[in-house]
Amino acid sequence: MAFQTISECEIPESMHKLSTISEQLWNSFYNVKFNQVKIELLEKYQSDYLIAENIRNCCNLIKSLISIEGTFKEKIDYYLWQYRYDSRYHELKSLYSELLPLIDNNCLEEFISKVDEKFNFDDHILINYAVIKGNENILRYLMMNGAKANDETYKYAIMLGNIETINLLAESGHDFGLNINTAIQYNKNEIADWILLNYDCHNQHPELCLDSLNIKAFCYCIYNNIEYPLKKLLDMKFFDLATISINHGNKLTPSELLYFIQSKENHEINKYLFEKGIITKQSFPSCDIYQYIIEKSYSKMALLCFKYFPDLEFTNDHFKACIRYNKNYLFWKMLDNIPKEKINLQSLLDSAVNNNKSQFLLSLISKGCPVNSFITIFKENTTYNLLEYSIAYYNPDLIGFLVRNGAKLDVFDLPKSIRKSYYSAILNLLNLKEQTDSAFIIDYELFFIALLQKPNKFIFSIIGLMVKNGINLNFKNETALSLAIEYQNYSIIEALMNNFSFDEQDKKLAFIKFTNQVNFGNVTSIDHINFQDYLGRNILHYVIESDSYTGIAKLLIDLGVDVNAKTNKNETPLILAARYSRDSNLINLLIEKTTDINASDINNTSFIDYFIENNLDEKIILNMIKKEIKFDYTHVMNWAIYRKNKNVISAFRNKKMVYPTELMMHNSHQMYYAMHDVYDIYDFLEFDDYDDSDDSDDFY
Incomplete structure (x- = not known):
């Protein structure tokens, strides 16, 4: 229900205490018992710091009214001090010392005689002092002679509540709607009502009503729904007043309270609202309360829900949401509060690694998850044990934590004869040496054979560690390159070629072994490297078109395979790469080695045409532009x-x-x-x- 004026608003019973305090304070201003009333009220409410604080705020306003004249004369002294080096300084000082007492005593005729045409009527001092003293005659004379009011003029008029003065100023056309807050702040509700009835007011502030204990004005804001006044009570920590029902059904709804406390993160309010049962499960807009809270990034509210809604279950899906949204604090707190048997630790391990949030792994292990657990990387469709994972994705902190807590590598799929060698080699490469017999020597060839059974990501990391530690990849009987081909792990050949320099003979033997393995011609020597099959394909065409052996392409190019050779359909290796491969490194290498990148196949389609058709990586083109390679620019x-x-x-x-x-x-x-x-x-x-x-x- 809306009201036109403040005076017609009812004060609800819940706010009678504040209203009574307000009346006592403001009435004491008029009967000169202010200090006595202030001391009595502060003593009475010293244990209620919220009310005591508002009493102090209100007293400061009343003090500003009591001292208004003295404060203004200090402003005059400062104004004159600015002219202390001016030739008019003594003249102005003398003039003001004569004029101000005349305003005090309402001596209009003498005042007029002292103010001649030389006086600056734009000077705000005289008109403001006339307003403070309530001298209507001199104020009228000054205004008729062009004296200009400023913001302080209107403020003083309202603070002191002189209706005649205000009416005079209103004749000048001033918009008193701009001064509504001054009237409210100084409890001049009659003047505020006059402003509300005669001007447009759009800037009322409910917090000013509470600061000055103008309870009727605050109720006016409630009934007219101005600036969410009930939420201002929450801001000022009047929790009980903010949550009870105010007259005519005005109160904050649970959903409004929920939104407010989420945005403010005021834990004191939260506790109060939950304890009083004002926030219930029905207050939340989602049936899955924990999921909603996690998504809204308000972890501490979840702990309150856990405490006050004990029948509300925190499930594994909620733990996963904590991982996904990186809510470490809530994750750890809930692990502390929920029985271990109700948590599926394995699924949380998988969730942590697939969301790339290894910090949660540490928490899960510290809460009892086995250090030798296995996890699955879904995008790779690959399973690691935790130590293998930490090595594959090279996380030194996690590696150290796991080893210190007794983690072992997964060696059960390896022959017993090399398990010890394999495990020792890994620890050696990680500079985490195992306590072994000093005569024990690691056989890195056997180790590498065992390594080839592991996921590629893990293998890549270990190859990097082997090279970094100076391990020779030319083993006693075979090279790492030859072993990778023998065990048909073609994907790691490029990593081997990029990390280690193999001699030409090793590369040639690897080439022969590969061609025989995939049955591409009857190749017995490197002289057959450019052999072409019945489709006109050489070995490079073959590996690119198959898209299963592209890791070996660099080896073939190093050995001198013809990168410009064409099939029976005029297809170069580069054209086939644009058609079948997404390997940007291979395509860039072929661009660098190919003589004519603009060559077309039997369909008159070039590498550029296939590049555009398949929307390949822009970095390929950017690299070509950088090197100023000629192609169809347009x-x-x-x-x-x-x-x-x-x-x-x-x-x-x-x-x-x-x-x-x-x-x-x-x-x-x-x-x-x-x-x-x-x-x-x-x-x-x-x-x-x-x-x-x-x-x-x-x-x-």
């Missing part, structure tokens, strides 16, 4: 415009490899599309050495 530029690829467009522009006319002639539709949809294409067209005056008509 074709790629139009692709970049269509794909809104600013990186490629900018690279072309910076190198000045494509001119506007070439694009316009090539595909004006895509140019038009780019101009109106991508971004300011004119930036691209502004070449310093290009004059577009002859072609401007073609552009449209």
Whole structure:
């Protein structure tokens, strides 16, 4: 129910205490018992710090009223002090010392005689002092002679509550709607009502009502729903007043309270609301309360729910949500509070590693999860034990933590004869040496054979550690390269080639072993490296087209396979790579080695055409532009415009490899599309050495 004025608002019973305190304080201002009343009230409510604080705020306002004249005279002294080096200083000081007493005593005629045409009527001092003293005659004279009021003039008039003074000032056309808060703050509700009835007021602040203990004005804000007044009670920690029902059904709903405490994170409020039963399970907008709280990043509220809603279950899915949203604090707290048998630790381990949140692994292990547990990386469809995982993804902190807590590598799928060697080798590479017999020597060839049975990510990490530790990958009987081919782990061959220098003979033997293994021709020596089958494919065509052996491509290129050879359909290895491979490293290597990257196959389709058709990695093109390799620039530029690829467009522009006319002639539709949809294409067209005056008509 809305009210037009403050005076007609009812004060609810719940706020009678504050209203009574307010009346005592403001009435004491008028009967000169202010200090006595202030001391009595502060003693009475010294144990209620919220009310005591509001009493102090209100007293400060009353003090400003009591001392208003003295404070103003101090302002006059400061004003004159600014003119202390001015020739008019003594004249002004003398003039004010004569004029102010005349305003005090309402001596209009004498005042007029002292104020001649030389006096500056824009000076705010005289008009403000007349307002403070309530001298209507002199105020009227000053206003008729052009004296200008300022913000303080209107503030003083309202603070002192002089209706006649306010009416005089209102005749000047001032909008008193701007001063509504001053009237409320100084408990001038009659003046506030006059302002509300005669002016538009849009800036009332409920907190000012409470600061000055103007309870009626605060109720006016409640009934008219101004600036969420009940939430201001929460801000000021009047929890009980904020949550009870105010007259006419005005109260904060549970959902409003919930939103408020989430945004403020005021734990004192939270505790109060839960303890009083104001926040219930029905207050939450989601039936899954814990999931809602986790997503909203408000962990401590979840702990309150756990305490006050004991029948509400915190499940494994909620633990996973904590992992996903990185809510460490709540995760750890709930692990402390929920019985271990109700938690599926295995699924939480999997969730932690698949969300790349290894910090949760430490917490799970410290809460009793076995250090030799297995986890599954879903995107790789690969299973590791925890120590293997920490090595594969090289997490030194996790490795050290696991080893200190007794973690072992998964060696049960390995022959017993090499288990010890394998485990010792890993610890040695990690500089975590095991206490073994000093005569024990690690056989790294056997170790590498065992390593090949493990997931590739793990193998890559260990190869890096072996090279870093100076382990020779040319073992006693076989090289690591040859063993990788023998055990058909072609994916790691590129890693071996990139990390270790094998001699030519080792590479040749590896090549022969590979071709025989995949039955590509009857290859017995390196002289057969460019053998072509009935489809015209050489071994490089074959490995690229199969897309299962691309890791061996670098080995073949190092050995001198013909990268420009064409199949019966005129396909180069580069063309096949654009069709079948997503390996950017391989494609970049082929671009570097291929003589004619613009060659076309039997369908007149080039590498660039297939690149665009398959929307391959932009870094490939950026690398070509950087190296200024010649290719069909306009074709790629139009692709970049269509794909809104600013990186490629900018690279072309910076190198000045494509001119506007070439694009316009090539595909004006895509140019038009780019101009109106991508971004300011004119930036691209502004070449310093290009004059577009002859072609401007073609552009449209």
